[in-house]
Amino acid sequence: MFYSAKFWGGLRGIINVMLVVYMLAPLVIIFVISFSSALYLTFPPPGLSLQWYEKMFSNPTWTRTLVTSLKIMVPAAIAATVLGTAAALALSRMESKWALAVRAVLMAPLVVPVIITAAAIFGVFRIWGLYGSLWGLILAHVILTLPYVLSTVSANLAVFDKRLEDAAANCGAPPWIAFRRVTLPLISPSVMSGMLFAMVISFDELVVSLFLSTPRVRPVTVQMWSNIKGDTDPTIAAIATVLFLFSLLALLADGIARRRSGREPGL
Numbered sequence: 080m081f082y083s084a085k086f087w088g089g090l091r092g093i094i095n096v097m098l099v100v101y102m103l104a105p106l107v108i109i110f111v112i113s114f115s116s117a118l119y120l121t122f123p124p125p126g127l128s129l130q131w132y133e134k135m136f137s138n139p140t141w142t143r144t145l146v147t148s149l150k151i152m153v154p155a156a157i158a159a160t161v162l163g164t165a166a167a168l169a170l171s172r173m174e175s176k177w178a179l180a181v182r183a184v185l186m187a188p189l190v191v192p193v194i195i196t197a198a199a200i201f202g203v204f205r206i207w208g209l210y211g212s213l214w215g216l217i218l219a220h221v222i223l224t225l226p227y228v229l230s231t232v233s234a235n236l237a238v239f240d241k242r243l244e245d246a247a248a249n250c251g252a253p254p255w256i257a258f259r260r261v262t263l264p265l266i267s268p269s270v271m272s273g274m275l276f277a278m279v280i281s282f283d284e285l286v287v288s289l290f291l292s293t294p295r296v297r298p299v300t301v302q303m304w305s306n307i308k309g310d311t312d313p314t315i316a317a318i319a320t321v322l323f324l325f326s327l328l329a330l331l332a333d334g335i336a337r338r339r340s341g342r343e344p345g346l
Contacts, residue, residue, distance in 0.1 A: 106323055113316040120313055131317040141318065144302040148282055150213060151298060155220035156277040162221070163228025163277075164270050168262075170229075171236040182229075189226045193286045196223070201290040211293035219291055220281040227280060228273030235269035275329045282325060 108122055113131055115124030135141045166185055170178050188196055200219050201210065209215030243265070247257035263270075285300040292301045299318065307315050 109316050109319050109323070112313050113320045115313045115316075118312060120316065131313045134312075134314050135317045135321075138314075140302065141299070141314070144297050144299040147213070147296060148298040148300070151216050151220055152278055152281040155217045155224060155281045156274050158217070158221045159224040159228050159277040159281075160270060160274040163225045163273055164232050164266075166225070167229050167232035167236055168258075171233065171239075185229055186226045188223050189230075193223075197287040197290040200287060204291060210291060211296055213296050216288060216291050216296065216298070219287050220284060223284060223287060224277035224280045227276040228270075231269045231273040231276065232266060235266045239265060272333050275333045279326045279329050283322060 112120060112122055112124060114127045114129065115121065116126035116128035116130070117124055166181075170182050173181075200222065204210045204215050204219070207215075209218065239262070243261050247261045283300060284298070285304060288298045288301050289304065292298060299322075303315055303318055
């Protein structure tokens with residue numbers, strides 16, 4: 080029995096390692112190609128060079144689209160974090176039968192195929208005059224990223240001890256003071272995780288951005304999509320590496336924040 084459990088445990092570990100290698104191998108190849116000295120996408124590269132990173136940051140097209148992505152990502156992530164946290168708090172306290180319906184509507188972008196969501200947003204934004212505008216892209220990204228904040232914060236609130244809020248109220252704290260000094264510090268790790276997820280999703284978003292972007296307002300992912308159809312130099316690999324490193328740093332920051340918050344007394 081012992082040997083059987085050991086065998087299956089080892090087999091499970093081997094399968095897990097193979098899956099990790101399978102998923103990361105393409106990323107490693109893209110990372111290596113981004114330092115290629117060749118004038119086109121080829122692997123293995125004939126030599127190493129930083130020319131494609133230099134081209135990425137010296138080309139006005141790439142820098143403009145990167146800045147546009149940042150202009151969209153930052154306000155969209157902040158707005159999604161505030162609205163998602165507020166919605167999670169409200170839904171956790173709602174006893175109405177409509178709570179489930181409201182949650183389903185807010186979580187719909189995770190369930191509905193993104194192409195349908197993009198077409199719906201495009202049609203509405205054309206009527207509202209938001210098509211092709213920076214604010215339109217920000218609002219669309221808020222709609223797409225809000226469910227990630229809502230689900231993350233709701234999971235934390237499901238295990239949150241509401242008696243702590245009652246104790247603060249019994250001590251004379253108004254609702255806002257109780258939230259700011261008791262509730263928010265305890266759910267802050269999940270709020271931060273939700274915001275980081277929102278930033279990553281917004282920065283990597285393509286489909287909805289394709290429907291709403293114009294030559295004047297174009298995120299970097301849309302520029303990558305347009306570029307890869309007509310150009311095959313390794314600049315696209317350099318951009319992909321930057322996107323991957325941003326996502327990786329966001330996940331590492333989330334892990335560090337959660338570990339530190341877990342060490343604090345009372346959390």
